[in-house]
Amino acid sequence: MPRPLYHLAFLFADGVRAVRTHLALAVMTGLTIAVTLLLLGLFTAVYHHLERVAERLHGELGMVVFLADDCAPAQRDALLGWLRHRPEVAAVTQTSKEEAAATFTKRHPESAALLALLEENPLPASLEVHLDGALTAAATASLAHEVEGFAGVDAVRYGEQWLASLLGLSRWLRGGGASAGALLALATLFIVSNQVALSIYARREEIDIMRLIGATNRFIRTPFYLEGALTGLFGGGVAALLLAATHRLVGPLLATPGGGLLAGSLDLVSFGIRQVAVLAGGGALLGMVGCWASIGHFMKR
Amino acid sequence: MIVFDHVTKDFGHGQPVLRDLSFHIEPGELSFLIGRSGAGKTTLLRLIYGAERPDSGTIRVASRDVSRLRPGSVPYLRRNIGIIFQDSKLLASRTVAGNLLFALQVAGIGGRAAKNRVDELLERVGMAGRAADWPAELSGGEQQRVAIARALANDPALILADEATGNLDPDVREEILTLFDAINQAGTTILFATHDMDVVREMRKRVLTLVGGEMVSDRPPELEAAYR
Ligand SMILES: Nc1ncnc2c1ncn2[C@@H]1O[C@H](COP(=O)(O)OP(=O)(O)OP(=O)(O)O)[C@@H](O)[C@H]1O
């Protein structure tokens, strides 16, 4: 074996040996890293999912423009023409007062008599506007605002409250997820650095001897960094496995026809090699940073 | 090989441990450093291998100024110095061969070359065939032989021994001293610190005596013989 390779193999074997001397602790540390990464992963997945659902739903819900009873046909046609020329509008369908009453009677036969009692049909005529699915919530709101300015328009509904609460939830999740993640990551660093401190303590005699026989700092430290990285890699691997399992179990469950509005819209962040690599890399990084903190503390010359 | 030039080391409680110390040791010499407990023998050795820095003065080892060495260079200095203590400081978790391989690895020697070197070293200290033994299975003298083999691993020009026979019976001590003598005959400079006057009497070599942080006598071997 060429010298540098042999060197690396020796250091690696040393790192593995270090982990083996306190395997139970290393496994616990690894699992802590796994939990941290798993929660971060789930937060990210749910957050992404909510964003997508929100984007998708407001497109599907579209917009309903209620016309005033005194809306002249010319006013209605002007609005119709304007809407149909807008690029973000996919289609517009009209509903007259009579059609609205007929639909109401069909949907709620038990209340049909009630409607008949009234002298005047209270249901307004309306325009159902189907929007381009890619339209953002803000763009929808501004379109609605413009439509409200037309003469003969009574009100515009586009699911704004619903959308706002969904977006609020996802924003909250992002904020909460980020702070919880930061806290967890800190706690994890603390735990990793403790493990490495223990490892350094267990091998202090060896370290003293290494110093005496002329080992460089880098040579002495490398096995500890490897230990941190291996522990983190293990944690990242476990997190990846658990996330993949969650993805498999929860994905199909939410995507069933009974999922209603959610049907077909659910695609937890697609889980592949890239996600596994990010988790494993994140774990290894956490492990190394934790180790670095410990080495700074316990291995001053 | 070793030059002390007006070296003072003070740990800051009362008297300095070493005061304005000047002496030099030629390449190939075997000399003894004596003085009672607390005289500063260990401190003097530590200054030589870069574990301490003098407060003033200059120390040269093989013409290299080690008193102002930057920390990153200290490991390379130590690869040219073999250090042996009273306790052999072998790693209990590694075999005899494992301990030697470890030292070779630290200096970047591995593979077949390292294995051959281990056999060579064990042969040299009279421990051939004991490669697979564990340190705990060895007698004190045998452990010390392995420690000497480890000190020789990188073929150092200088060996520092701090009470290297302190734990041994008189006859075992003599064996180890004979081994040191043989290593010195092969050209390695040795500085041997001890408070054991028997060691000095047996060997009849140059003797440096530390008292109160000063070198009160520096007797050459001829004089030492007469002193007996
Ligand atoms: N790192 C240190 N910090 C403070 N004082 C120290 C340090 N190292 C040594 N000393 C002091 O320096 C003095 C000399 O110690 P040293 O170990 O050099 O003596 P010694 O001659 O080797 O003694 P012994 O024969 O018992 O080994 C002692 O008083 C000791 O307390």
Ligand SMILES: [Mg+2]
């Ligand atoms: Mg001493």
